[in-house]
Amino acid sequence: MRAVQVTEFGGPEVLKVVDLPKPVPAQGQLLVRxxxxxxxxxDTHQAENSYLSQQSLPFVPGGEVVGHTEDGRRVVALTTGGGYAEYALTVPQLAFDVPEAVSDADALALIVQGATAWHLLKTSARLVAGESVLVISAAGGVGSLAVQLAKLWGAGRVIGTASTQDKRDLAVSLGADVAIDAEPEGLVERIIEANNGSRVDIVLEMTGGEVFDASLSALASFGRLVAYGAASRETGSPVSPSKLMAHSKSVAGFWLQDCFRRPQMMREAMADLFDLVAAGDLKPQLGGDYPLSEVVQAHLDIRSRKTAGKLILDPTR
Structure with a gap:
């Protein structure tokens, strides 16, 4: 079968399309075409071995697929790698039957980005109706869904950040009340101005570094910042207890993989997200459909922040 394999760590150039044996499911596994x-x-962090979980060479990247099981079910599934291929293995508890009203692209947008946005707001930030929400990278895969969910669940004001005017316009079209420049310099002041002169109650932050620091500074008393990424690959300043105590602020981390060990957390999120998409209340954004042969370009594009919404690979091309 055709697959993308990494045999040395590095940037997008280490992604190679090769022929590998079709995987054979062990007991308790499902094979998905x-x-x-x-x-x-x-995935870009995994290729350079800078992610939370360490990789062993060689490996096939890809943690999510949509396709058909051997008995004909259309499922969207999480994998422990191996998704960038014509066939992949999963386990029953992490495979979800896709409703007819939900497209393949929508299903892929939901299983990681959608479930992340759902748990960021519901589980980690514990959004209360009327609170203000700042979504960093509001045009991205998680951000574009978090903007919509925050509005659906009664956020008082939703503010997005994005690096270009087109992305800011997209965030507003999805429900953000306002979208501002993501540049770290002056970000605190722009956040407060966008929130009508007040600090924000909730921040969903995936950049790290200076953006994390600015987001924490712009947090209101009893506000909650949830960090779920470090796209800048910068560490930022240490968070001292005094910074948190001064305004009763909270900082939490979120990693979707921790939900995989509690399947009910995934089932609840996916059932809700499927219903919202089927009803037309939630609209995932497709950012690009790449042939498997163009996987290097796909990684270059996502790393350069040229894209908005969900990126997918077609293993048949």
Missing amino acids: VDRAGINYA
Whole structure:
């Protein structure tokens, strides 16, 4: 079968399309014929071995697929790698039957980015109706869904950040009340201005570095910042207890993989997200459908922040 394999760590150039044996499911596993595989920003970290979980060489990237099981079910599934291929293995508890009203691309947008946005707001930030929400990278895969969910769940004001005017316009079209420049310099002042002179109650932050520092500074008393990424690959300043105590602020981290060990957390999120998409209340954004042969370009594009919404790979091309 055709697959993307990494045999040395590095940038997008280490992604090679090769022929590998079709995987054989062990007891308790499902084999999925992959129609589309999802691309996540975390995949770029895995390729260079800078992610939370360490990689062993060689490996096939890709943590999510949509396709058909051997008995004909159309499922979207999480994998422990191996998704960038014509066939992939998963386990029953992490495979979800896709409703007819939900497209392959929508299903892939939901299983990682959608579930992340859902848990960021519901589980980690504990959004209360009327609170203000700042979504960093509001045109991205998680951000574009978090903007919509925050509005659906009664946020008082939703503010997005994005690097270009087109992306800021997209965030507003999805429900953000305002979208501002993501540049770290002057970000605190722009956040407060966008929130009508007040600091924000909730920040969903995936950049790290200076953006994390600015987001924490712009947090209101009893505000909650949830960090779920480090796209800048910068560490930022240490968070001292005094910074948190001064305004009763909270900082939490979120990693979707921690939900995989509690399957009910995934089932609840996916059922809700499927219903919202089927009803037309939630609209995932497709950012690009790449042939498997163009996987290097896909990673270059996502790393350069040229894209908005969900990126997917077609293993048949």
